[in-house]
Amino acid sequence: MTAGIDLGHPQAQSVRSDEDVVRVRQLVRTVAVAVKLSLVDQTKVVTAASELARNTLVYGGGGSVEVATVENGRRKGVRIVFADSGPGIADLDLALTDGYTTGGGLGLGLSGSRRLVDEFEIETSPETGTRITVTKWSR
Amino acid sequence: MERVPILKIGDILLVSIQVDMSDQTAVQLQEDLAERIVDTGCHGVIIDITALDIVDSFVGRMLSTIASISKVLDAETVVVGMRPAVAITLVELGLSLNGIRTALNVERGMELIAAAHADELDYQLDDDPDAETATP
Ligand SMILES: Nc1ncnc2c1ncn2[C@@H]1O[C@H](COP(=O)(O)OP(=O)(O)OP(=O)(O)O)[C@@H](O)[C@H]1O
Ligand SMILES: [Mg+2]
Numbered sequence: 001m002t003a004g005i006d007l008g009h010p011q012a013q014s015v016r017s018d019e020d021v022v023r024v025r026q027l028v029r030t031v032a033v034a035v036k037l038s039l040v041d042q043t044k045v046v047t048a049a050s051e052l053a054r055n056t057l058v059y060g061g062g063g064s065v066e067v068a069t070v071e072n073g074r075r076k077g078v079r080i081v082f083a084d085s086g087p088g089i090a091d092l093d094l095a096l097t098d099g100y101t102t103g104g105g106l107g108l109g110l111s112g113s114r115r116l117v118d119e120f121e122i123e124t125s126p127e128t129g130t131r132i133t134v135t136k137w138s139r
Numbered sequence: 140m141e142r143v144p145i146l147k148i149g150d151i152l153l154v155s156i157q158v159d160m161s162d163q164t165a166v167q168l169q170e171d172l173a174e175r176i177v178d179t180g181c182h183g184v185i186i187d188i189t190a191l192d193i194v195d196s197f198v199g200r201m202l203s204t205i206a207s208i209s210k211v212l213d214a215e216t217v218v219v220g221m222r223p224a225v226a227i228t229l230v231e232l233g234l235s236l237n238g239i240r241t242a243l244n245v246e247r248g249m250e251l252i253a254a255a256h257a258d259e260l261d262y263q264l265d266d267d268p269d270a271e272t273a274t275p
Pocket of ligand 1 (some may be wrong): 055060089106130196
């Protein structure tokens, strides 16, 4: 675990290469452990982050990821924002369908990661690119 | 880029993934394995993922592809050591590890491969057209 991570402030990681996707996974895991998610929930949120960060890289042409802790009464959670200034997602409903891909993948990244987290929001347009915010809460 | 080592143990190639692989490392492993199967004539590949704390769609697809490639090259692939949390997450993600054989650990994986190979030898010896064939 990285020493000295200040969990009070969001941690940023740029996504420019597939090595950066690895770094996003590690960062999300560190924060998920810190807010005491269960092992299964850690695994789910790290997997979702891996899918979304890869999309940021591949379809968004790169971008950035921000990881923060959030609190809601007694529950803590991890919130992750994936942002790129790529072309946006033309048909969101279609893109959120299992098996839909424009890139020869399995088409599970978006639809699957939505199932793996508690909250999932997408803002996307050709002008502003794509911004996806996900949250996973401790139980 | 990191490279995942491939060990040859008897008639089996053993890959124990110990690092959080970048996509490039995963693709490289796929290529290295295909080459080693041909070079060594091994009939079995065991991929030990005990150390992996996640399997996402990219790595899942890589495992499926390795299984398909090895089949074409007359080798059986068995994935061993999947953690329960990883299995749960894979199902929720919607990833079906198509065509992948799994076993609890390396030992069981070796038994599976030995059994599969023995069946195949029997079949070749008998030359029995009604014998069980692998259906895709
Ligand atoms: N950040 C993004 N910017 C633009 N388009 C995107 C972005 N993320 C996803 N998409 C579009 O949504 C589709 C579905 O994405 P999803 O992650 O579900 O599948 P995939 O990446 O094609 O395959 P997989 O993730 O299973 O390997 C993509 O093929 C792409 O067209
Ligand atoms: Mg994807």
